[in-house]
Amino acid sequence: MIILNIRVLRGPNLWGLHKAIQLLVNFSDQEYCFDHLPGFEDCLRERFPQIGSFPPNATMANALELAVLGLQAQAGCPVAFSRSVITLDPAIYQVIVEYTEEVVGRLAVELAFELCVAARSRLPFDLSDALNRLRELDEDVRLGPSTGAIVSAAVARGIPFRRLTDGSLVQFGWGYKQRRIQAAECDSTGAIAETIAQDKELTKYLLEAAGVPVPKGRPVSDAEDAWTAARELGGPVVIKPRDGQQGKGVAANIESREDVLAAYAVAHEVSPNVMVERYLSGQDYRLLVIGGRLVAAARREPPHVIGDGEHNIQELVEEINSDPLRGSGHATTLTKIRLDDIAIATLAHQNLNVSSVPFKGARVLLRNNANLSTGGTATDVTDDVHQEIAARAIDAAKMVGLDLCGVDVVCESVLTPLENQLGGVIEVNAAPGLRMHLQPSFGKGRPVGEAIISTMFDERDDGRIPVVAVSGTNGKTTTVRLIAHLLGLSGKRVGMTNSDGVYINNERIDTGDCSGPRSARIVLFHPDVDAAVLETARGGILREGLGFDSCNVAVITNIGMGDHLGLNHISNADELGLVKRVLVHSVAPHGVAVLNAADPIVANMAAVCPGSVTFFARDCHERVLANHLVQGKRGVYVDGDAIVGAKGKLRYRVALSEIPITLNGTIHFQTENAMAAIGAAWGLGIPWDQIRQGLATFSSDAETVPGRFNMFTYRGATLIADYGHNPDAIKVLVEAIDSIPANRRIVVVSGAGDRRDEDLSQQTEILGGAFDDVILYQDNCQRGRSDGEVIALLRNGLKNASRTTWIEEISGEFLAIDIALERLNSGDLCLILIDRIEESLAHIAKRIKEG
């Protein structure tokens, strides 16, 4: 058993919409079927009893598959999907298993492999260690409870998210709608406000100015002044060193003159600056204010034990920690109490140690702070909070300037206003922990994540921008550019990916073939993008899945005979259709798939579309289209001299004469591209006037759509440069050229080495019936073929050529072009099938300029 490669499918993919790991595994003859491995299943179950049940005729691939799935599931990851699929090679399987965290999935693969090997070789396998490793890794990498709650709330509203780091920095939404959070902090949380919140004295000053009760007080100059200050404040006071730490030198709840003087002396030893403050009596409360509203409140208690008169403190703590609800991390409702240095110091402060036996009913504090992570408890009191207390908490958040804020209040009860008791706000916290409100130790959890998301996104806003995904064998790039042009006219800043690069608002920010998920993510990440048009090639879908979870419009131009067949276990056009169908599968429920009704493979994709379908075909009598139209659904077709958008009784006409790229409708494949783009624009709700205007202003020149049917005139002859690379493309080019009158026709052609032999020969077979002169060229890039191999295949295709009378083989693209140009006379036509688009177009432009 050898894992040949591992692919992580991060977006919708061939197997479904979930994230999955895809393994390509080579099994030897002996092992691939359980029947050849007597006792294997028992051995496997012995080592991993929870593994799922196997199908009949199970193979080692199934064993690996269910082990990867089962290990993740047992470690607590919510995964359910898995599959094993045999490839054309019976010894090679594809194993696909859902994952939630990529690294956890990868570790599960590693461990599952070990498990299968161990089961086969009758070697031991340490299951609990494996599960622990997975659990720990998962806890390490998955989002913490606060961030997780916010992300879940976003996901529930359909808002897309992306983690920007391994930590808690998460981005919601796409393009200009993007927002960020980091734990319970959002991008509108001000840096200044956070600095203020960290400065307790400044916070107190500001809160007091806002009329929020705070422990009043002042610095004092000596012991007598401390007593004066205590009398000014009236009631019990706290005396503390101004910059003390961890409660050192602090005396609380003192009233008498003697106590005040003594406390001053103690505090003065720690710091020369001593403060006298009003003592706030009561319990600790945390009020969570989000976007000017009180969303949750909890009473917090520090970790403590209650004496029973028999057991010592250590025993009491052990008893509490034996509660299964107490875990060691964030995963459980409660956290174990630690008897660490701080706890021991806290005990010492009360003249106790771990072996002291507190009397029955005595409450012994083990820490002064009530953080859940150190063993404290939280009780939800949201419904009890008096409106005046809520109002003060909101005032406090506003004064400090925090939109997301935990306000710490000390008071006897939250049922009556702070002003009526000795209560007050003691601290304001930025990035407050949410766990105590999400999963309080006692009482109801509160929808805190939802509240945070609702401050960032309006009720109806899912943070998405319109996304159009385009795929197909031919015409994608022109269609993508045309749709982008139509969107741009409607005032949107368009992000576009295609096989030439990534464009943001007409500026190219990346070059090369950018039709994969990485480029799609760049567009969706860019803050200046209002709408995205993404060319989506098969390679990326197979390699990684889509770069987005769903789209508004999916356009499939055609599959035809297919291209790139033979690569990546896609052996025929039907299978290629399955890959491109992923796009249609990803259409949002309110979205549209724009499908070529004349291409049966494409037309069939309608079945998986969660949204509605717009079919297009030149011929309105085309069966699929006609059946669709008769049901009152949307269709686009050619009627006489116009393209028509039809729905029920509605008809929108765009004259072909007003669509320059179609040359009055003579270039059929351009007409089809225009129909696809019209379907997409219609699906996006772009007004028809704008669609017409956009079509009228879009030209197929070398600047707008380089390498896509760019026409030039050279010494009275017609030059057409195109990037056509497969039989379908060549066929439509020939079809288009048939409508252009010419004396003699010359074609310049090469072949891409990564195509199948038959596809290469087929291209020249078609050309041989349409061109008089054929110039075959090869360039440095042979894509894995040996020198001359491609040319030979091309020449082979010309064996029975009905029209070709002259064939020349040239080394070098520019030279081939030059030779073709030299042969041209006025009235001739030359089709140059260019390979290096930009360089060759530049070369042609140079020759034309020279005249």
Next chain:
Amino acid sequence: MKSRDIRFLKILSIRGPNIWTYRPVLEALVDIGELEDYPSNTLPGFVDRLCEWLPTLSEHRCSYGEEGGFVRRLQEGTWPGHILEHVALELQNIAGTPGGFGRARETGIRGVYKVVVQAWHEEITRACLDAARELVMAAIDNTAYDIDATHAHLREIALRYLLGSNTAIIVDAATAKDRGIPAIRLSSDNLVQLGYGSLQRRIWAAQTDRTGAIAQGIARDSELSSHLLASCGLPVLDPDDVLSAPDERQPYRLLVVGGKLVAASRMETKDGGVAVDVTDQVHPAMAAAACLAARVIGLDIAGVDFLVDDVSLPLSSQNAVITGVVEAPCLIAHQQLASVDSPPIGRAIVDHLFPNGETGRIPVVGITGNGGVTEVAHWVTEFLRLSGKFTGLACGDGLFLDRRKVENGDCGNWRCARQILMNQSVDAAVIENSAEVILGQGLAYDRCQVAVVTGIDPDQHYSDYYIETSEQVFTVFRSQVDVVLPSGVAVLNAADPMVVEMAPLCDGEVIFFAADKDLPVLQEHRKRGGRVVYFSGGDLILGNGIEESILLPLARIPFLGGQPSAERLKTVLAAVAAAWALDVALHVMRTGAETFSIDPIDNTESNTMAPISVSLTFNP
């Protein structure tokens, strides 16, 4: 001659506009005792010693309006109070704060003077006053004086208390005449509030309240920053690049504020300091890339660092990279380098915080006078609340935030007024200022929308502050009218001759009020097209030039009762005039007048009410 001494009897810190000037001052009550008999020309060597220690005193113009003016006064003979003022001002100069306003005035008691010195910062000015006293005494007594130690001491104090230079650039731009945005320093650090109440914005050095904490964190994480920038197609430093051959590229810092490039400088390669201003050479595409970088990180103010061959060429035509995006970038370096005609950085930040010429000013109503002031304040507050504004009120019987009484007792003072102006919820502020507050504390605001002077009792003097004549009383109350904004209104009692005299001092409009329609002042004002409020035929009338409209009959105002006292009538007139000045709608004024009661709506109810559970309904 032991008894020859200068003593500070009292030093008042007057923190706002006052009887002397618009700016905060320290007012020292100085007793020069026997020195009253020793003007400067009678003390041998005194002037020379003084001028030796403080040669820059020669620049003081003083009474003669020309350089050397003050030295001439010294030579001709002047008294220690006056000398103290000039020395303190000069020491402030030395400490690094602009000198500014100074006065020395007799009090009427022999040998006791008021010495007033503008206070940029209370602690610094206090230290300068103390040092000035010691220096003058040393010059008088002809004892040694370590002037260098004083320089060092004062500079150190100034450094400790003055705003940091980055913050100061912004505050200066905000408070400059052409912007007129008020500033309140909120902490001993550089936290400053620009504007008042709900229209305020906060800054802290080159951070604003729009600078996100997350963005700050991202900017500080260079790896994450680079990753995000690269994700948006911006060229970033390849970590492998660092080791490559010597680099011909130059480091540049582009300063982006609110999505716009405001400054650019070439940096010294070694220390990162700014070296040459290149603001006007930056190629637009380079500027756009810098702005995009700031946006990607999420910063409203950012320094974007580039390595480029030529900043005047587009990014794509050269091997350019962004090496980092800096939060809270240093502004002062750009400012110092910038050519005179490049746009000032502080101003760019202020315009970013306050676009479209906004001033951050909420309506502030200052009310002063003898009698009826607190009631007028409550009336005006009621009108503002009714027009939907969250109104803060600091007056003689408490501090109120909207309907909530936050503090009992006399709250018509600087502290409570400041509290209101600092409050982010407050849409309008009504502030009572007694003569004592103006004299002893100053006004809490630099300018106001509306000033109301109800009336002045010329016979009431303020001997604690040595205000003993009616002219001096006038000076006290006029301070309120002096601070009215050009777009504001002074609401003045036309029946009070002393108040009427204040009308020409107002930078804005004047609305007169009086019970008697026929009062000549009222008539005159109407003739000139002014606004007036008065009673006629049992109605309350708003007169605008020759037009007049009945607001409502007096009988419909319960506050006045059956037999209204003159005092209550005056209150209603002043309050309605102020409401009119604030553009309160007429129907709101009517309802306010019909329902106003001096007892505020009972607040105690809410204290006894059962708690209302917080509704937690999110998107259904």
